[in-house]
Amino acid sequence: MPAASKAVAVSPAAAVPVPGATAEIVTFRPPLRPVLERVGEMARHVAGIVLPPLIVIGLSLLVWQLLCSEPGARLPPPTKVVSDAWDFIVDPFYDNGGIDKGAFWQITKSLGRVGIGFSFAAVVGVALGVLIGQSTWAMRGLDPIFQVLRTVPPLAWLPLSLAGFRHSDPSALFVIFITSIWPIIINTSVGVRNIPQDYRNVAAVIRLSWWEVFWKITLPATVPYIFTGLRIGVGLSWLAIVAAEMLIGGVGIGFFIWDAWNSSRISDIIVALAYIGIVGFLLDKLIATIGHFVSHGVAAQ
Amino acid sequence: MTQPYLKFEQIGMRFRRGQMSTEVLRDIDLIINKGEFVSLIGHSGCGKSTLLNILGGLLQSTTGEVFLEGKVVDEPGPDRAIVFQNHSLLPWLTVYGNVAIAVDKVFGKTKSKEERHDWVMHNLELVQMAQAKDKRPHEVSGGMKQRVGIARALAMQPKVLLMDEPFGALDALTRAHLQDSVMEIHARLGNTVMMITHDVDEAVLLSDRVVMMTNGPSATIGEILEIGLPRPRRRLELATDAEYARCRAAVLEFLYARHRVPVRAAA
Structure with a gap:
C-alpha cells in the first residue's frame, strides 16, 4: 500500500510500470509462502507431539541399559530383551500346539475372555443401574450390598467361582464379569438419577408411555454416564483377566507370563508386559471412541 | 352464555x-x-x-x-403444550427429531408417516428453522433453540x-425478533x-x-x-x-x- 500511494504521488506516468511489477509478485508470493509455512508449521506441530515421548522413552531405555549392563544384573537390559525374545517379537502367529503359541494367539484368547465377560457385565450392569436409578426402593435395597461387594478384589472371587462352576474357563469369565460390573451399575444409576426434570416434563406433556420414556429419554440421556462406567469396567476387566489367567492356566497372556517366569524367560515377560499395556490402552480408547459416536459427541473422549 | x-x-x-x-x-x-x-x-x-x-x-x-x-x-x-424457559430440547436428537418425537407421539395414529413429516417441516418453517433441521441443539444459538421449542409446542396443535x-x-435483540415471530404466528393460527x-x-x-x-x-x-x-x-x-x-x-x-x-x- 505505501509503495503504491507513493508511486501515484510522485508521478502518474511512473505509476504505470510499478503496479505491473508488484502485481506479478503479489500473485505469486501468497500461494508459495503459506504452503511452505504450513508444511513447516505442521512439521513443528507433529514434532511437538511426537518428540517428547520419544525422548523420554529413549532416555529411560538408556538408563535401563546402563543399570542392567553389569555382569551380575538380575534383570536383562533392553538389548538383551530384544535378542532373547526376538522369536516371540517377530513371529506373533506361531502355533506349536498346546500352550506354546505366539503373542497374537495369547492376547486374542485373553481378549476373547474379556469380550464375553465384559459383554455380560455391560448388559446386566446397565439393566441393574437403570433399575436402582429409577426405583428408590431398589436403590435402598441393593446399593448397600453393591457398595460392599464392589470392594472385593477380583481374585478373591476366583476360588468361589471355581467351586461353583467346576471349570476354569467359566470361572475366569465370572471373575471378569464380577469385576467390571460395579462401575457400570453405579455410573448408570447416577446417570438415570441425574436426568433433568425438563426432559421428564417434555415426556409427560407428549404423554410417552413408560416404555417410550425408557427408550427415547432415559437411555439416551444416560449414555454418557454408561460409557464412563464401561470405560472404567473394561480397564478393570483387563486387569483382572491377567491375574485370573495366571491361576487357571491354559492359553492366555496372563498364564504366558506365569509360564515364562517358571522357565526363567524374563525377556518374554517384559515383552508381554508391554503388549498388555498397549492392548489395555487400546481397549480404553475403543470404548471411549464408541461412546463418543453413540452419544453424538457428548461423552468425553 | x-x-x-x-x-x-x-x-x-x-x-x-x-x-x-x-x-x-x-x-x-x-x-x-x-x-x-x-x-x-x-x-x-x-x-x-x-x-x-x-x-x-x-x-x-x-x-x-x-x-x-x-x-x-x-x-x-x-x-396444553408448554414452551419451557430453557427450551428443554433433547440434546441427542436433531432439530427435526425434537419436533418429530412430539408429532409422532401425538399424531402417530391419525396421520400417515408422510403427513407427519410434512407437519414437522411445516412447523419448522413457521419458526424459520427448516434450514437447520439436521443440526443438533448444541450447534444452534439460544434464540434458535427456543424457536425449535416453540415449533415443538405448536406442532402438537394445543388448545x-x-x-x-x-x-x-x-438477549434483547433476539428476544424482540422472537416476539415478532410469536405475534405473527398468533395472528396466523x-x-x-x-x-x-x-x-x-x-x-x-x-x-x-x-x-x-x-x-x-x-x-x-x-x-x-x-x-x-x-x-x-x-x-x-x-x-x-x-x-x-x-x-x-x-x-x-x-x-x-x-x-x-x-x-x-x-x-
Whole structure:
C-alpha cells in the first residue's frame, strides 16, 4: 500500500510500470509462502507431539541399559530383551500346539475372555443401574450390598467361582464379569438419577408411555454416564483377566507370563508386559471412541 | 352464555415441607377465551410458574379446578403444550427429531408417516428453522433453540399454548425478533396463549390481556388490564403510541408502586 500511494504521488506516468511489477509478485508470493509455512508449521506441530515421548522413552531405555549392563544384573537390559525374545517379537502367529503359541494367539484368547465377560457385565450392569436409578426402593435395597461387594478384589472371587462352576474357563469369565460390573451399575444409576426434570416434563406433556420414556429419554440421556462406567469396567476387566489367567492356566497372556517366569524367560515377560499395556490402552480408547459416536459427541473422549 | 373455553376456578396451592406449609396461591379465578393471548406478570416468587404448571398438569392444585372446554385438567397432555424457559430440547436428537418425537407421539395414529413429516417441516418453517433441521441443539444459538421449542409446542396443535418466560434467557435483540415471530404466528393460527413474563414491554406488546399478580406468599390476581391496541402491532409505531404508553404505565404502576416487592427483613 505505501509503495503504491507513493508511486501515484510522485508521478502518474511512473505509476504505470510499478503496479505491473508488484502485481506479478503479489500473485505469486501468497500461494508459495503459506504452503511452505504450513508444511513447516505442521512439521513443528507433529514434532511437538511426537518428540517428547520419544525422548523420554529413549532416555529411560538408556538408563535401563546402563543399570542392567553389569555382569551380575538380575534383570536383562533392553538389548538383551530384544535378542532373547526376538522369536516371540517377530513371529506373533506361531502355533506349536498346546500352550506354546505366539503373542497374537495369547492376547486374542485373553481378549476373547474379556469380550464375553465384559459383554455380560455391560448388559446386566446397565439393566441393574437403570433399575436402582429409577426405583428408590431398589436403590435402598441393593446399593448397600453393591457398595460392599464392589470392594472385593477380583481374585478373591476366583476360588468361589471355581467351586461353583467346576471349570476354569467359566470361572475366569465370572471373575471378569464380577469385576467390571460395579462401575457400570453405579455410573448408570447416577446417570438415570441425574436426568433433568425438563426432559421428564417434555415426556409427560407428549404423554410417552413408560416404555417410550425408557427408550427415547432415559437411555439416551444416560449414555454418557454408561460409557464412563464401561470405560472404567473394561480397564478393570483387563486387569483382572491377567491375574485370573495366571491361576487357571491354559492359553492366555496372563498364564504366558506365569509360564515364562517358571522357565526363567524374563525377556518374554517384559515383552508381554508391554503388549498388555498397549492392548489395555487400546481397549480404553475403543470404548471411549464408541461412546463418543453413540452419544453424538457428548461423552468425553 | 356457553361454557368458557378455559376457566380457573378458585385455584389454591399449598406446598408442604415437613411441618412447614406455605400457601403459594389462593383464590385464583380467571376465564380465558378462545384465541386470546394472555400474559401473566408479577414479581419473582409470586406463583406465576406454579399456576402455569397447574394448567399444564405438571402440578396438582390443592384446591379448585382448571376446566379446559368444560373438562377438568388433572394431568399433562399435548392439548396444553408448554414452551419451557430453557427450551428443554433433547440434546441427542436433531432439530427435526425434537419436533418429530412430539408429532409422532401425538399424531402417530391419525396421520400417515408422510403427513407427519410434512407437519414437522411445516412447523419448522413457521419458526424459520427448516434450514437447520439436521443440526443438533448444541450447534444452534439460544434464540434458535427456543424457536425449535416453540415449533415443538405448536406442532402438537394445543388448545392452549403455555409459555413459561419463553424469552427470558435471550438477549434483547433476539428476544424482540422472537416476539415478532410469536405475534405473527398468533395472528396466523389464532392460538390461545398463556404466557408468563417478567418484561412489561413484552406483556403489553403481545397480549390481549395482562393478568397482574400480587406478591407471594398467598398470591392472587391483583388486576387484569385489557390491552386495546389494534393488531397487527408494530414495535416501532407503538413506541410513540399514547395507548401503549398508558398500558405500560398501568402495569409499571401496579408492579412498582402498589405491589413493590416487600422488604423481607423479618423473613
